[in-house]
Amino acid sequence: MDFTKVVNKRHSVRQFTSQPVATDIIKEIVTVAQRTPSWVNSQPWQVYCARGTVLQKIKDAYRKADQTGQASQPDLPVMSRKEWAPRTQANMKQWRHGIVHHFPDFDEAHAAMTTASAELYNSPVILYVTVPQAAPDWSIFDAGAFAQTLMLAAANRGIASIPTYNSVRFPRILHRLLNIPADERIIIGVSLGYPADQPINHYHSQRVPLSTVLHFS
Numbered sequence: 001m002d003f004t005k006v007v008n009k010r011h012s013v014r015q016f017t018s019q020p021v022a023t024d025i026i027k028e029i030v031t032v033a034q035r036t037p038s039w040v041n042s043q044p045w046q047v048y049c050a051r052g053t054v055l056q057k058i059k060d061a062y063r064k065a066d067q068t069g070q071a072s073q074p075d076l077p078v079m080s081r082k083e084w085a086p087r088t089q090a091n092m093k094q095w096r097h098g099i100v101h102h103f104p105d106f107d108e109a110h111a112a113m114t115t116a117s118a119e120l121y122n123s124p125v126i127l128y129v130t131v132p133q134a135a136p137d138w139s140i141f142d143a144g145a146f147a148q149t150l151m152l153a154a155a156n157r158g159i160a161s162i163p164t165y166n167s168v169r170f171p172r173i174l175h176r177l178l179n180i181p182a183d184e185r186i187i188i189g190v191s192l193g194y195p196a197d198q199p200i201n202h203y204h205s206q207r208v209p210l211s212t213v214l215h216f217s
């Protein structure tokens with residue numbers, strides 16, 4: 001597929017069908033992602049594939065953690081929205097406004113978002129990307145680039161995706177159920193699958209004008 005088409009085709013899908021993603025396709029997508037550049041070619045990433053029974057156990061454990069009021073403890077700290085710079089806050093506000101107004105009313109939007117989030121988007125696969133605990137911030141940069149290459153490779157194969165903080169909120173559960181070594185830091189979970197034909201998936205996020213991003217001197 002044409003590169004620009006692939007880039008534009010990728011968008012976050014928040015409700016997947018139950019159709020599984022073939023193992024060969026997962027392998028192909030991760031192989032492409034391995035071409036991602038990294039600091040001195042350190043290739044700091046590891047990928048842990050959750051699907052089937054194990055993914056169901058993760059979803060059940062997350063639900064239980066939420067029901068018992070456990071606080072999220074992601075490996076990367078989360079910053080309160082009010083602490084973000086004004087221009088980034090404005091972008092987040094615009095996104096919230098955009099997705100909510102894509103539904104007939106606020107209650108329906110809220111219900112759809114809450115259910116999708118609680119079910120970890122019902123995706124048949126989540127690929128968890130980790131880097132060693134003993135790594136500089138540059139490895140997090142590398143893992144982000146890796147995740148984007150992975151999602152573009154997926155889009156090129158007709159596979160939808162979403163990267164989520166939501167899926168990495170309880171690292172202890174993931175270490176236990178996916179046998180992730182204690183010295184690995186869990187950076188992101190990337191859900192993969194086929195998009196359900198739902199309003200939540202029909203929203204395509206906006207981007208700010210180029211002139212507010214690109215600066216020539």
Ligand SMILES: Cc1cc2nc3c(=O)[nH]c(=O)nc-3n(C[C@H](O)[C@H](O)[C@H](O)COP(=O)(O)O)c2cc1C
Pocket residue numbers: 010011012013014095162163164165166167188204205
């Ligand atoms: C690091 C990261 C974490 C994210 N976590 C979530 C999440 O927990 N839940 C969610 O619905 N979307 C999540 N997203 C998706 C973003 O909301 C989405 O990428 C953004 O709104 C732009 O939309 P697009 O991906 O459709 O282009 C996350 C994205 C990134 C890059």
